[in-house]
Amino acid sequence: MDAPLALYRRYRPETFAEVIGQEHVTGPLRAALAANRVNHAYLFSGPRGCGKTTSARILARALNCEQAPISDPCGECDSCRDLARGGPGSIDVIEIDAASHGGVDDARDLREKAYFAPVRSRYKVYIIDEAHMVTTQGFNALLKLVEEPPEHLRFIFATTEPDKVIPTIRSRTHHYPFRLIPPKLLGSYLQEICESEGVQVAPTALPLVVRAGAGSARDTLSVMDQLLGGAGPEGVTYDLAAGLLGYTPDSLLDEVIDAFAAHDGGAVFAAVDKVIETGQDPRRFTEDLLRRLRDLLIIAAVPDASATGLIDVAEDQAERLTSQARRYGAHELSRAADLVALGLTEMRGATAPRLLLELVCARVLLPGADHGTEGLAARLDRLERRVAAGVPAPSAPTAPADSEATADRVRKRDIIEEAAVSAVSAVASASDQVDAVRAAAREAGVDAVRSARSAVTKIASRVVPDVRPEPTPEPTPASSAAAEPSKPGFGVADVRRLWPDVIEQVKGLRRMAWIHLSQNSQVVSVADGLITLGFPNAGARDSFLAGKHDEVVRDAASKVLIGNWRIEAIVDGSTVVTPAPGREPEAPVEPPAPEVSVEVAPSQADRLKEAMRAPAEEPEPPVDLDSAASPDDPEFDGPTMSGTELLEQELGAQLVEEFPHQQR
Known part of the structure; x- marks a missing residue:
């Protein structure tokens, strides 16, 4: 009994409707065939195994079908049967492998035979596969024939590298770019083939096959054919697929991810040792670990990612990934993924990949040793998770009595981190108020530099560390x-x-x-x-x-x-509002105007200190606060209110002392 054909040959499409994932190509081709608007030369380009040569054969069948013009070949006439799956082929459809027939002599031979009329069909069709392998001299020899072919001649070029086809040939063809097949569509196609073959395949094994195929239908069917050939009575299992394809088992990835979440260095390095002892490639393990971290990042951002199809995993695995993502923070996951990606880049061509893998794991385990932004963000993620869980500070590990000092240092470090984050947030928000302070000072007739000096005193007591902090009030009910x-x-x-x-x-x-x-x-x-x-x-x-x-x-x-x-x-007496300091009066200048102490909003300490050192600006003309209000202001209560009354009502200010307006 003869062995069956390979899957990619048994399930090769015979019509454009059976071609999957290339609707942007098959749709226009079917419309052109139905309307009898066929060009004399076509260029099909795209990755390997995505349907270029198959579509060229379908196009040749449709051109020579007895019912033409027709969008899909009928499959019943002699020409359609000759070019069908397993058919003997047609003498009028010539396939040429340009990898071995791309020289100028081959092009001259093709040019001499092309002028002969077809034997049985309407058109003589030349399908030139791997067209990028044709030499420049060979293309130049074909140029005149491709540009002005006889009425019975059609050319179809198929290539993975269209840029290597010379522009004079490419400009005389209709170019159709093929694409990789989406993973979801390829997975559904594999499921249909397995059902027609009567073979049981585990749902967790199909994503591995799709991943190994990398979007190529032919490569994916070849991998599936290998698994079907080695399957036992239970069918294609996950262990069989992971073992033959060389992927890291999910159990080992779960072990490493859980160890990272628990900061258990012993479990992490034990898993690395298991990778080496089982003969797996450290580079492949690092790539699988990076893919797992990517899935966790997506789940952390989109909790229903598995249901919406953002990640292609089985239902039970989706539950495990969701549980693992809850144990991490977004910054901690992002930092771990960056470190693993950097380690994967360094492993290319390395002579000691295990050493690099262990160093990567050590850096992931020690966010406290990372003094950069990523390390600080990862530590803040841990603090936020402890606060959300009701644990305000990390508990001391179970150890002898002398570890109390270590635990105390850890608690102090966490307190400093929280204070640092608060200070950074305060300074960042204060920078947005500088312009508002200056604008308010000008509107009130107060010099902006003097207002900045007043604000420095208030900000320094809150932000600058060398200033004595305010006393903490006693707890009240x-x-x-x-x-x-x-x-x-x-x-x-x-x-x-x-x-x-x-x-x-x-x-x-x-x-x-x-x-x-x-x-x-x-x-x-x-x-x-x-x-x-x-x-x-x-x-x-x-x-x-x-x-x-x-x-x-x-x-x-x-x-x-x-x-x-x-x-x-x-x-509340504990609410401290620092008044702006005043100045000693100088010689009066006419016309007089009231001067009041103005409370200004906080601003960034360093920026305001720099403003203090800057030369004083020219004073702006005095503004009469009693006449500064406008009836168009929605907060203006009426024309009878003076500026002092307005300040007392809206700001709760109290007039301390009134001086005539001074000029420096």
Whole structure:
């Protein structure tokens, strides 16, 4: 009994409708055939095994079909049967392998025979495979024939490198670029073939076959043919596919990923040793590990990635990947993937791939030793996961008593990291307020440089480390109530962390409310859906409530913090507002204008210190605060209010002393 043909020969398409993944080519070709608008020369290009030669044969069958013009060959006439799967072939359809017949002598021989009329068919069709192997002299010898062929002659060039076809030939053809077949479509096609063959294939084995085929239908069917030939009574299993194709088993990848998540160096290096002992290629293992990290990154960003088809895995494996992704942070996964990708690049041509693999694993395990941005982000991911799990600080490992000092150092390092992140966020947000400070100073008639000096004193006490910090107030019943979260996952620390976003939201709604929040208030406590804001004095609190700014803050907090919140304003002595320092009066200059101390928003310390060292700008003309308000301002209450009254009502300011306007 003769052995059956290979899968890629048994299932070679016979019509354009059976060609998968190339609808952008088969559609226009079928339309041209049906309308009898066929060109005399075609160029099919694309990766290997994607259907170029098969489509050329189908095109030749359709051209010589007795029912032509027709989009698909009928399959019943003599020409169609001769060119069908397993057919004897047609004398009028000549296939030439340009890899062995690409010289100028072969081109001259083709040119001499091309002028003879076809024997049985309508057209004599030349299919020149691997056309990029034709020499320049051979193409030049064919140029005149391809440019002006006889009526009965058609050319079809197939190549994987269209750029090597000389432009004079390429410009006289209709070029159709073929593409790689999508993995989902190729997987469905394999499933249909396995069902028609009556062979059982594990769902987890099909993605490995598709991955080995790399988008080529012929290569994928060849791999599948090999697995079907070696399958036992149970069919094609995952272990069989992974062993024959050389891929790392999922169990070993799960072991390594779990060890990375637990920071268990012993388990990681034991897995590396298992890779070497089982004879696997360290480079292939590193590539599979990088692919697994890529899947985890996608699942971390899109939790339903397996259901939407972003990753092609079985259902049980998707559950394992989802569970593993929860144990990592996005920055930690990104850092691990970058390190593995860099290690994979370094392994190319290396003489000691195991050594490089172990070094890569060591760097992934030690984010604390990485002082760059990626290492800091990875450590912050760990802190956030501990906070989300209700563990504020890392617990000391089980060890002798002398490890208490080590645990204390770890706790102190984590506290410093959290403080550093808060400081970085404060400085970054403060840089956006510099322009607002200068604009507000000019509107009030106050010199921008003097306002900057006032702001430096306030910022230095909060940001610069060599300035004595403010004393911590004693805990009060209100602050002790803040330990109870008002919403699931929101406590006073969470609200304070997101409060800059609330302030930014308020800025877009009402600017006067934004000034109150950024200058005169701070979050005191959070409990039962109530956010309590503390103000330094009764005037600031009453001005805040009189302008109904609490409603604006409530709307902004509901958008940022997701939920229904209530806002309460109280007078809290622990809310410190540093007044801007004044100056000694100098000789009066006419006309006189009132001068008041103005509270400015925080700004970036280094930027403001630089402004202090800069030469003073020319003073702007004085502005009368009593006449500065405009009836067009929505916060303006009426023409009878003076500038001092407006400051007292809206900002809660208190006039300390009034001087005539001074000139330096």
